[in-house]
Each structure stands twice: as structure tokens, then as C-alpha cells.
Amino acid sequence: MSLIAALTGSVLLLQTLGADLARAEEDRLEACIAKIEVSAEEAYEDGLAWTHEGNRPGARQCTALALIALGNYDTGANRLTQLARSTDGGTMEQRAVYLSQAGHAWLQADAPETAVVAFTEALKLAPGTVDLLIDRAAANIVLEKWDEALADLDLVLSGLPDDVTSRQLRAEVHLNKKNLAAAKKDVDAALAADPKNIDTLLVRGRVREAIRIAEDDGELVVVSQ
Template identity: 60%
Template sequence: MPIIAAAVSLVLLQSAGEKLAAAEQDRLDACVSRIESEPEEAYEDGLAWTFEGNRPGARQCTALALIALGHIEEGASRLVSLANAADGGTLEQRAAYLSQAGNAFIEAGAADDALAAFDGALKIAPDAPELLVDRASAHFLLANYDKAIADLDDALSRMPDMGDAYQLRGQAWLAKGEPDKAMADVTAAMAADPENIDVLVLRGQVREAQRIEAESGGPLERISGN
């Protein structure tokens, strides 16, 4: 094939590929939007889409719909499989699948599976502060408080105004029997998000811990030996 003709063919293929990707993204966006109000219908849409060609967007749609329908671990496992599939998409997409899976595992209380998913996502996107906070939540559930704090330190060094990171680090300090350090993080969390009810609850818990510590005349015993 002449060079000019080959170049034209390549441009046409790229254009067709871009149109297909845009169409699939639109269909995925529609499916995700429908999950919020009609998860069963969204799941059926995803199945129909899967039968048309088993595209990654279709598998992501059905996995997210399963999570919304209460089949959380099954949906999360499907997202992990999609992240590891040969046709799983870009590295950014694969990291997103693993992040979604990890958060679903957290919801299901499967902290070990969540940690594995977040570890995988961070191998792809090691500088993403949101993923560091996600992994810290898994460490926290596993009572790995020092590891949770280390991830949160890293996340806050990259994005200092993350209220949820301060909140979680405050919870970790409290769990370690360090209420004064916990209160410093509660104060920072309130500055970032002053109307967060969960932070206000945490502040009450920390104040109670400080009161008990003051009455006992010494530091609280650490909950974990980490």
C-alpha cells in the first residue's frame, strides 16, 4: 500500500476507534447514572450490552450494578477481574476498577480483599492521594494503625486540605491511645469541613479520651501493639 494511502487508512481507523470509545463511554455513563435509581434495570442493561460483545464498559456496568443490588463482594471481584483482564483498558481505567473494588470490599467488611485491591491500584498510580486514603481505611479496619497513619501522612503531604484524611488519621491516633494527636487532626478536619457530622462525633470521642487520660494521670493504653 502506498505511504499516503496507508496514512489515510490509519487516520480513519483512529477516528473510528475514537468514535467507538466515545460511544461506549456515553453508554457507561448512562448505565452508572441509572444504577443510582434503578439498579436492577441497569444490571439488565449491562447484561444486554455484554451479550453484544462483552465490552469492558459492559462488565464494569454489571459489576457496579451488582454492588448496588447488595451483591457487593461478587461485584467487587468482577471489578478486580476486569482490572486484570487483557482488554481491561488503560492503566488509569484499571486503577479506577481496583479503587471501586476496594471501596466495595470496605463496605462489605472484607478488609483484606480491600487492601489487596488498593495495593494493586497504587502500583499503577503510586502518587494518587485519594488511593492512599483508601488504603489507609483498609489498614485501619485491620488495626494496622501505624501503616494507616503512614499512608495518611503521605496523602496529606501531597494534598494538605483533605479533611477525610485528617479525620481518619485522628481515628487512628485515638485507637493508638494518643488523644492529643487525635485532637490536632480533628481540628484540621473541622477546618477543612466544618459541617461534617462524623468529625463532630469524633471530636466528642477524643475529648472523652482526653478527660479519662487527665483523670488517670497518664497516657491511655494503646488499643493496638502496632
Template identity: 60%
Template sequence: MALIAMTAAAVMFLQNTGTVAGAEIAANEARRLETCVAKIETAPSEAYEDGLAWTFEGNRPGARQCTALALIALGNVEEGAIRLERLATAVDGGTMEQRALYFAQAGNAWMQIGAAEAAAVAFTEALKLMPATPELLLDRASAHMLIDRWSEAKSDLDRLIADAPEDGLAHQMRAEVFLNLGDYDAAMRDVQAAMAADPKNIDTLLVRGRVREAIRLKTEAGQRE
């Protein structure tokens, strides 16, 4: 999931103290975070400076989140991911939803630079806070697949498909997993399920071609024995 798109959800989760004054502070901070994050897409350097200025005013969680995301946008991905993980475990990190979001954003940042093992750890921490979240299960499965942890990826996708049997992407990804595990019949069943959800998906068609080729080669090998 895109980091900036995920941040839109963060605005909904800014901590509320339960008082009228607290609600007003939370609303102001939500607006400031939204403005800062929106600027990342067009002017990340300015967004980073805005985040720093906000940090100096009181080191608020929203300020730290925005500076971390701006760093990622500026290419300093590792530092941004580390800052998000620190924020997720900070005393003032906020609600479980907020903390899960920070971990998820860190995980997606790690994926950007191919650090799939670090990404899997971050997604796991997010799932501890928000179990069975479909997007997080897909993200962690993707990380597992990048480092050939096929059984772990299958476990995540099994959980997702059990709750959302018509999720075409999950079936497509599990077909890839089954292909690498050597279970070609199961892979083809998932290809068919993915195609039922989205018949023209190019990635699914590519997986289908690879599964068919694997079945052909297996059949030929069996005939030679």
C-alpha cells in the first residue's frame, strides 16, 4: 500500500484526550498532519522543514510522522523507516491503530529498498496490534515471498482467503506460492479463482503461463521415467 495513501488514515486516529480542549487540539493536529503529508507529494523538502518546525514546537507524534515520511520521499528510506518504528513504540505513540499504521508504513518503506526481512518484522508488529487486517496480511505475504519464505506466505494468504474468498490478488499471490512449493494443481486452482475475480489481470495471466509450463515439464518428466 502506498505510504502517502496510508497516511490519510492517520488523520482519523490522532489521539483525543476526552475533553473539549483535547478534541480541539486533536482536530488542529489532524489538519496540520494532513497539510504536511499532502505537501510530501509535491514538495518533500518543504514538508520536511515544516515537520522540523512542528517538532521544535513540542515534538508531537504527527510532526515526527511527517518528517519520517518526508525523509522516505527524499530517498533517505532507512532513516525514515527507523523513525516510524521508534514512533510506533514511543510512550506517546497513540492508539493501537496509530501504532499499527506506523509499523505498516515502516514495512512499506523497507520494501521500497528491498529489505524484505525488516519489512516482515514491521508488518508482524503491525499485525500484533491489528490482527487479521487484510492489507497487512498481503503486505507481510509479499515480504515473505521476496525472501523465499513460501510456507509463511501461504499461511498469511490462507488466513486472508478464508475471510475474503473472492480476493483476486490473494489468490494470485497464493498461486505463485504454490508454484514455488511444487503444488501445481493447487496453483492452477488459485489462478482460476484469481481470473474469476479479474479475468484480464496481466500478472495473473503470467502466473497461469508459468503454472502451465511447470505442469507440462512435470508431465514430460513422468513420461520419460
């Protein structure tokens, strides 16, 4: 066998081994995350054991998610953020996922300001990602930063006009900005896309009440029928 052929065979073997290892890591991560739904404590222990075997990114992700499931939101979110910034954090998309998960944990920890930071950092890695834009808008709504939330929701709905969640959230923004006609328009669009959505019906109730109060006060509310 020639030297070139031998080297080529070695490279292919390494590539195969690398692919097999990646699949094994992915399978182990999926199993660990699935266990969180059953027993977060056991999943955390599994993650620790996995970490001691080589401190793999999947192990760190699983232990962080298990901590969040156990109510340790701050610790889990910080670990996910560290993972996203680490040298072995993976692809841009993977790092964005860690930051997204951290953002949700910060929301659970009643820290929407930090959640916005996490979602913003994730969007820098995965620009225009719909779920991240919606998540950041939701966090800004909690902070009552209506204009910031509106900007993200406008961007989502410019490409996905039938996105029900975005319509619901934007209706909420318009309602708080006293733009009742726009709020009703978003509610109507959300109901057209999903007529039985409970969250939309709840928003519709608040919008209708706001319109009724405005009309009782003699304000003109122009709404399309």
C-alpha cells in the first residue's frame, strides 16, 4: 500500500470515529435530558458522572438543565452561559441554544433583564431566529418595554403574518400602548389562524373591555369589522 493510500485510510478512519463519537454524545445527551422529565435529581447525577469522564459539553448542558429543573435557575443559567462562551461550546447554533435555554431560566428566576441579555447574545449568533425574537419580546413585555418588544414582533410578523403567539404578544403591546384598533386587528388575525386558542381569547376579552371603557369615556376607537 502506498503512503498516500495509507494516510487517506487513516483520515477516513478518524472521520468515522469522530462521527460515531458525535452520535454517541448526542444520544447520551438526549437520554440525559429525557431523564430530567422523570427525575431531575437522577439526571443531574448522570450528568456529573458524564462530566467526570471528560467534561464534555453535553454533560455540562445536561447538568445545567437538571439544575434548572430542580429550581436552581441562577446556577443553571450561569452554567449554560459559560458553556456558550467556552472554547468547546460547539457551533454558533449550539451556542445560541445554550443562551436561549439560559434566557428561559432567567425568566423563571424572575430576572427578565438578564433574560433579555441572554436572548440578545443568542441573536448575535443566530440572527433573525424567530423563537429568539419572540422570547426577547416576551421578556421585554415583562419589563414593560413596549417599543423594544414591538420592534421584535414586527420583524417576526413581517415574515410570518399568521404566527399566533406573535399576534397575541403584539396585541398585548398595542393594548398597553393604548392603540386599541391595532390590538383588535392582531387579536382578529390570531383568531383567524387559530379560532379556539385560549390565550388569544383571553387577550380578546381584555381588548374588548378596553374598547368598551374608551367608548364610555367618549373616546373614538376606530376598529375594522
